[in-house]
Amino acid sequence: MTMYTLYMARADFAAWRDNARRLLAARVSPGEVLWQDNDSAGDLFASGDTDLPPPSETPLALKLSRQHLSRLECASHYWPAHHQECRWALLYRVVWRLAQGEGEALLAGDTDGAVVEQRVKAVNHEVHHIHAFLRFHQQPVHPQEQHAPEFVAWFEPRHDVLEAAARHFIDRMGQHRWLIMTPEGTIFCDGRQWHIERPESGVFTFQDYQALSTMENDVEDLWLAYYASTFNPARLNEKTMVRSMPSRFWRHMPERVLITGLISHARHGARRLGQDSRLADRRGHTITLPK
Amino acid sequence: MQLTDKLIVLADAAKYDASCASSGAPKRSSRGQKGLGATNGNGICHSFTPDGRCVALLKILMTNFCLYDCQYCINRRSSNVPRARFSVDEIVRLTLDFYRRNLISGLFLSSGIIRSNDYTMEALVRVARTLRVEHQFRGYIHLKTIPDASPDLIRQAGLYADRLSVNVELPTSQSLNRLAPEKSDTTIRLAMSTIRDGLDEATAEPRAPRFSPGGQSTQMIVGADDTDDHTILGNVQSLYGDYRLKRVYYSAFSPIPESPSSVPLIAPPLLREHRLYQADFLIRGYGFRANELLTGPGNLSLDIDPKLAWALNHRELFPIDLDRADMYMIARVPGIGITSARRIETLRRERRIRYTDLTRLGCSMKKLAPFITTQDYRPRQAGLERQALLAQMQTSTPAQMALL
Numbered sequence: 087m088t089m090y091t092l093y094m095a096r097a098d099f100a101a102w103r104d105n106a107r108r109l110l111a112a113r114v115s116p117g118e119v120l121w122q123d124n125d126s127a128g129d130l131f132a133s134g135d136t137d138l139p140p141p142s143e144t145p146l147a148l149k150l151s152r153q154h155l156s157r158l159e160c161a162s163h164y165w166p167a168h169h170q171e172c173r174w175a176l177l178y179r180v181v182w183r184l185a186q187g188e189g190e191a192l193l194a195g196d197t198d199g200a201v202v203e204q205r206v207k208a209v210n211h212e213v214h215h216i217h218a219f220l221r222f223h224q225q226p227v228h229p230q231e232q233h234a235p236e237f238v239a240w241f242e243p244r245h246d247v248l249e250a251a252a253r254h255f256i257d258r259m260g261q262h263r264w265l266i267m268t269p270e271g272t273i274f275c276d277g278r279q280w281h282i283e284r285p286e287s288g289v290f291t292f293q294d295y296q297a298l299s300t301m302e303n304d305v306e307d308l309w310l311a312y313y314a315s316t317f318n319p320a321r322l323n324e325k326t327m328v329r330s331m332p333s334r335f336w337r338h339m340p341e342r343v344l345i346t347g348l349i350s351h352a353r354h355g356a357r358r359l360g361q362d363s364r365l366a367d368r369r370g371h372t373i374t375l376p377k
Numbered sequence: 378m379q380l381t382d383k384l385i386v387l388a389d390a391a392k393y394d395a396s397c398a399s400s401g402a403p404k405r406s407s408r409g410q411k412g413l414g415a416t417n418g419n420g421i422c423h424s425f426t427p428d429g430r431c432v433a434l435l436k437i438l439m440t441n442f443c444l445y446d447c448q449y450c451i452n453r454r455s456s457n458v459p460r461a462r463f464s465v466d467e468i469v470r471l472t473l474d475f476y477r478r479n480l481i482s483g484l485f486l487s488s489g490i491i492r493s494n495d496y497t498m499e500a501l502v503r504v505a506r507t508l509r510v511e512h513q514f515r516g517y518i519h520l521k522t523i524p525d526a527s528p529d530l531i532r533q534a535g536l537y538a539d540r541l542s543v544n545v546e547l548p549t550s551q552s553l554n555r556l557a558p559e560k561s562d563t564t565i566r567l568a569m570s571t572i573r574d575g576l577d578e579a580t581a582e583p584r585a586p587r588f589s590p591g592g593q594s595t596q597m598i599v600g601a602d603d604t605d606d607h608t609i610l611g612n613v614q615s616l617y618g619d620y621r622l623k624r625v626y627y628s629a630f631s632p633i634p635e636s637p638s639s640v641p642l643i644a645p646p647l648l649r650e651h652r653l654y655q656a657d658f659l660i661r662g663y664g665f666r667a668n669e670l671l672t673g674p675g676n677l678s679l680d681i682d683p684k685l686a687w688a689l690n691h692r693e694l695f696p697i698d699l700d701r702a703d704m705y706m707i708a709r710v711p712g713i714g715i716t717s718a719r720r721i722e723t724l725r726r727e728r729r730i731r732y733t734d735l736t737r738l739g740c741s742m743k744k745l746a747p748f749i750t751t752q753d754y755r756p757r758q759a760g761l762e763r764q765a766l767l768a769q770m771q772t773s774t775p776a777q778m779a780l781l
């Protein structure tokens with residue numbers, strides 16, 4: 087049995103599809119292919135792909151609905167931990183099984199289908215996180231600088247969510263120019279189009295980001311005033327907060343500076359009432375009805 | 378008064394309203410266009426405060442000056458709180474500034490009643506109009522409707538808002554009369570009908586003016602009076618039917634400073650609010666009737682969730698065979714949600730269901746175990762009586778006690 091080795095770029099679903107099609111046509115079973123992610127391959131990279139065999143006399147082919155295809159693509163955006171199976175190998179086994187008529191391979195109740203489902207979920211969840219917890223900072227841009235971004239943000243996602251973020255924020259931000267930097271790449275939008283730039287080697291760092299951004303304060307102060315005031319100490323429930331907003335995101339959210347204070351304050355008495363204690367000591371006034 | 382100060386006062390005054398979701402709006406985008414903002418139907422929680430609640434919108438009152446004297450409300454005229462009022466521009470500026478930084482997905486605006494109902498409603502509409510027309514803001518807008526405002530103003534509000542809501546406030550009209558003497562059940566319901574009619578027209582007639590595409594919702598305060606869950610759920614069921622409501626929100630009464638003697642001094646257990654949400658979800662999403670969940674007067678059990686309680690009361694219907702049962706019945710099994718029920722149905726078209734499939738589908742195995750059979754599994758507990766089952770299933774956490 088020949089072993090075929092294929093090297094894959096970081097985010098190249100199209101290339102995987104291409105390879106998968108040729109492998110199916112040549113009836114190469116999942117056990118005969120070694121998929122290597124470039125980022126994990128190190129110097130092996132130099133050795134290059136094995137040539138694939140020609141199509142078999144009885145080639146396998148597979149038609150996938152658009153919905154299934156986008157499920158596979160989404161699962162390919164999952165960055166597995168070290169002990170987890172390579173994304174491309176998992177996906178190839180799934181399409182191999184589908185091509186053999188095992189329709190269940192993509193269903194969540196199946197062993198492979200469950201892994202795909204779990205990855206799709208994790209990716210979508212991370213997409214949701216970037217939509218929710220990313221924070222833009224406005225930059226002091228001189229009207230002459232017509233290309234500099236007006237809003238910048240730093241975010242550290244766990245999976246490849248750059249495109250999903252780009253599509254989302256271009257809808258929100260209208261003609262504003264903005265830039266989002268993540269370790270794996272930046273998105274720049276000029277108010278009409280966006281493009282993604284991946285680092286040539288290594289990753290972008292928070293220092294890279296700091297070098298090109300200026301922090302602003304006024305709106306942030308207003309936000310902090312709002313955050314503390316909309317909190318209801320009588321309903322203190324840290325567990326739900328942490329479950330819904332994992333602490334790995336706090337570092338880049340302005341409200342992080344308030345959280346512990348609000349919690350301990352609520353624990354020490356303020357939780358009897360819902361009112362913001364900054365207001366409790368202030369003079370208020372009742373209203374008399376007009377005659 | 379400084380803007381920051383106003384914000385503190387008017388966010389504090391608005392936080393007792395729970396209905397601040399940003400979901401249900403139609404798809405809108407500002408891509409490459411003047412203006413700002415988008416909606417896509419899904420709500421986004423941009424932050425969570427330590428009370429575990431989602432921050433999706435800038436939730437504020439336009440003013441907390443109020444001529445009414447609703448006993449449960451911190452802004453009632455007899456309450457001794459600092460008062461403030463935002464100008465239209467201030468609200469607009471805050472909304473846009475927060476939105477651009479991705480802190481919120483839109484605005485939730487409500488108000489105390491000043492001068493007159495129409496005057497107040499008009500001012501709320503003006504904010505929404507300024508955002509939409511002058512600034513071409515395409516984010517989410519939820520306007521709280523003043524029930525006694527003229528129908529014409531409510532229609533105008535529907536032109537700009539994604540969601541309108543009128544709060545029923547209290548579960549029964551008797552309680553409303555007692556605790557909110559200036560409000561009336563009749564006018565609240567009239568306002569809800571005006572909104573429903575607007576929604577109906579917009580659906581029936583494609584060229585009718587836009588009207589609150591995210592529908593209407595309402596909020597009910599729980600625990601400010603002694604109405605039981607049985608009455609609440611019965612009333613809620615008719616509300617859903619009568620007014621095309623998207624959601625009913627339940628807000629556990631929060632004790633307020635200098636509380637009048639007509640309302641309790643302690644909050645109901647938050648778990649009660651949670652159980653009501655669960656029951657509400659079963660009514661909306663699973664086809665349960667209110668009287669199936671609570672057959673007589675009383676409250677939902679705090680120990681177990683309403684679906685499990687229902688199943689334990691209907692042992693004669695279980696266990697069900699997952700290879701044969703109707704999807705409708707599968708979804709009624711404790712521990713199996715609607716999504717899993719659908720997935721079971723799809724999977725069984727390919728092959729027979731095995732017990733371990735359910736783990737992979739993320740079902741709650743402990744809950745469902747006594748209620749189902751598969752080709753490779755039958756429950757040992759099949760014959761056990763309700764009490765024994767309950768004892769066996771009850772987790773080690775007993776009912777949460779009120780903390781004070």
Ligand code: SF4
Nearest residue numbers: 443445447450453489
């Ligand atoms: S009308 Fe009643 S509930 Fe509304 S702000 Fe005034 S006192 Fe509060």
